[in-house]
């Protein structure tokens with residue numbers, strides 16, 4: 322039996338957002354060229370779903386609307402094919418096929434900071450493709466907290482130069498201002514010179530407990546502190562020591578804001594795991 326005649330047609334589609342595509346097709350196959358991204362891909366997907374045809378991007382892999390198409394029509398396609406079920410053939414599916422995004426860069430693991438276990442979560446280390454001001458290497462991360470040094474570099478230091486003490490030695494720098502309490506000198510050195518610091522409204526200091534430096538967990542407001550009643554008690558005792566009347570203490574504890582002062586700074590003891598905090602006093 323001879324093949325049925327093929328009636329090729331060609332037309333331009335336009336979507337609400339102004340995107341266009343040139344479509345060529347017959348009863349079995351649609352090919353689109355010079356497609357915009359955006360809403361036009363939804364139109365193409367809808368057309369393919371309704372007609373049960375195969376969608377073949379001009380230069381990319383085929384998007385097939387059914388497994389049977391895959392069997393019957395794969396020959397002649399230049400590249401691999403993706404057969405989503407018809408209901409899954411959406412503009413987004415075509416977008417992924419035709420306009421693939423580059424893989425997000427994989428960044429190396431951070432050094433371990435015992436006194437600041439997650440400096441990305443606290444905002445003190447951020448992903449960056451810029452080279453480190455100290456070692457000159459692109460490490461994928463830069464430290465964004467304070468640097469206390471006479472000649473602090475204007476641009477970022479990588480967290481590896483913080484962890485190894487390279488930046489502290491080179492610039493005679495510290496990354497925190499004060500360690501509060503009585504702990505061995507090597508703990509003070511580790512916190513001030515080999516640990517990412519954090520930005521505070523007032524001069525930041527590091528809390529200690531059980532003879533060791535505490536782990537900094539991040540800035541916190543009244544809402545975040547509800548999960549840490551031990552830290553709120555700790556704050557309340559500090560306010561009492563300032564001889565504030567109880568009403569003023571509670572008002573102050575209810576006014577703390579993670580993003581705008583006064584802010585609390587949350588720590589956890591590395592020995593007994595008690596949560597501790599101090600706050601900017603306005």
Ligand SMILES: [Zn+2]
Pocket residue numbers: 453454455456457458478479480481482
């Ligand atoms: Zn570096």
Ligand SMILES: [Zn+2]
Pocket residue numbers: 530531590591592593594595
């Ligand atoms: Zn403790």
